[in-house]
Amino acid sequence: MLRISNILFATLLTALSYGAIAKPVNAISFSSTTGTLNDSPDGTPIKTDFTFIVSGVTNAPSYNYSLNINLSHADLQELEGYLINNASGRTINLFSTLSGANLINTTFTDGQPLLSSSSKLSYTGSFAPENNSFNEFPSVTATNFSDFNSDIQNTTWTLRIYDSANGNVGTLNSATLNITPVPFESDASAIVVSAGTLFALYQWRKKRTLVNSKK
Incomplete structure (x- = not known):
């Protein structure tokens, strides 16, 4: 007994x-480099890369992701934005040729409405990645953030923004990538x-x- x-x-x-x-694990946040976007001189898309150095993310069967962006630009129709995992090269299109100006406290994550479904008066809030690349620079290989689950997490990630028109100069004021291990x-x-x-x-x-x- x-x-x-x-x-x-x-x-x-x-x-x-x-x-x-x-128990649920807290998100780990990583800030990117910031600065002025390269302006296309002749309508040919020109890129600007901003990087996140990700480290200290524990191994898990899956992860939740969100990406918060604050970007100033007078005409978002000139821009396309992508998130790239540098280890795998996996790429997701965040936004493409939107109407209006500026991304203010705009968060991209799975399971949300598309940016294109908003009122165009404000892009503040949470939205799903557009996956609507017009120029497809670079080639898109992910449709949801969950596609990054099988990739190495602790590596450099790149926020790549293309400008395809001359005249308006934009600025990335901040970008934060949040990764949450799911046990x-x-x-x-x-x-x-x-x-x-x-x-x-x-x-x-x-x-x-x-x-x-x-x-």
Whole structure:
């Protein structure tokens, strides 16, 4: 009886410890370089790269991503924006030839409406990546941020912005890439279920022992 109790206690302790590990992990934020966008002299798209140096992201089965941008430009129709994982080369189109001016506290993440569905009066808020590249510089290889899950996380990431018209000079005021590791929640549940099963077996064994002792 004592041996079964010890096994039960050890199993429950393991389950509780694993559950603590499986709690949601906070996002890790990385700021990019900033500055003036290169202005196309003749209508030929010209790029400006801004980089995030990502490190310290723990291994996980999947990740959640968001990218917040503050960008000043008089005519967004001249611009295209991309996020690139430099290790894999995987590329997602964030926005392309939008109406209006400026991106103010604009956050790109999965599961949100498209920028093109907004009122055009303001791009403040959370939006899904457009994946509507007109020039396709560079070639797009991702349709959702979740496509980056299989890539190396701790590497340089690039925010690449193309300007395709002369006359308006833009500025990237800030950009923040947030990466949130998502733990193995299902494994923790399995351990808790196993602990519950063991407890039920223990109760059954206890009752059986009591019945046998009365015979």
